[in-house]
Amino acid sequence: MMFMAGCKPWCDLTDADLAGYRAYSNLSNYCDIALERPCLPITLLRHPLYRAASLYRLAKRLSSHHYHALAVESDLETFYKIASNRSPTYFQNLQTNRICGHPDAELALEYIRSRYLLVGFTDRHGDFVRELSKIFNWSSINIVSKPPDCERYRDSIGPRLRDLILSQNEEDLILFETMSKGYPAVPRRRTLAQKLVRQTIRSRKAVMHAASSLPRYLLRFSGKG
Numbered sequence: 001m002m003f004m005a006g007c008k009p010w011c012d013l014t015d016a017d018l019a020g021y022r023a024y025s026n027l028s029n030y031c032d033i034a035l036e037r038p039c040l041p042i043t044l045l046r047h048p049l050y051r052a053a054s055l056y057r058l059a060k061r062l063s064s065h066h067y068h069a070l071a072v073e074s075d076l077e078t079f080y081k082i083a084s085n086r087s088p089t090y091f092q093n094l095q096t097n098r099i100c101g102h103p104d105a106e107l108a109l110e111y112i113r114s115r116y117l118l119v120g121f122t123d124r125h126g127d128f129v130r131e132l133s134k135i136f137n138w139s140s141i142n143i144v145s146k147p148p149d150c151e152r153y154r155d156s157i158g159p160r161l162r163d164l165i166l167s168q169n170e171e172d173l174i175l176f177e178t179m180s181k182g183y184p185a186v187p188r189r190r191t192l193a194q195k196l197v198r199q200t201i202r203s204r205k206a207v208m209h210a211a212s213s214l215p216r217y218l219l220r221f222s223g224k225g
Helices: 048-061 068-073 076-086 094-100 105-115 122-136 149-156 159-168 170-180 192-208
Strands: 002-005 023-026 042-045 118-121 216-220
Touching: 042 094, 042 122, 042 170, 048 068, 048 076, 048 094, 048 149, 048 159, 048 170, 068 076, 076 159, 094 105, 094 170, 105 170, 118 122, 118 170, 159 170
Parallel strands: 042 118
Antiparallel strands: 002 216, 023 216
């Protein structure tokens, strides 16, 4: 397979753009677009706490990462507070946004039910790949899963940081917990007060912050098919 930089974002794609390609992968939010060919989205979910911890380690490891300098100079808590404030759409409820284009767990679940081919968990990456291989009759692909996130990151997240991350990723947490209970599933009900608070926060963020722009890639598979 081959990654190609500089391709169009998902929302602007046409059938002509995808001619000759069997898969498309990027870092932008999913939305429905007018394509003649079938579209079968897939994705992986991660607990918001461990996504934040993993993102910190990634930024610290990759010199090309936008927040590399900050990660090198800061501990996890300081890094998250500063980076989340600067780029809320990248650090807060990113997974629900990626799945349906909105930080809304209920809508994300509806998209999963009605549009997605397969949804897995980073903690069970190997199982996800094996299921995908069965669906498409691929030859056996063995992926060795890493130790569970709770073992890798639990000790690096203190109570204060835990509360902050979860308060800023409520929709992602609802999505993760709901999907963890099995599929199909119904998310827990919100009270009217919770809905009003959520709408107020979302409106405020929409006014204060523009959507972040991230690299996008086009994925081409070799071989017949």
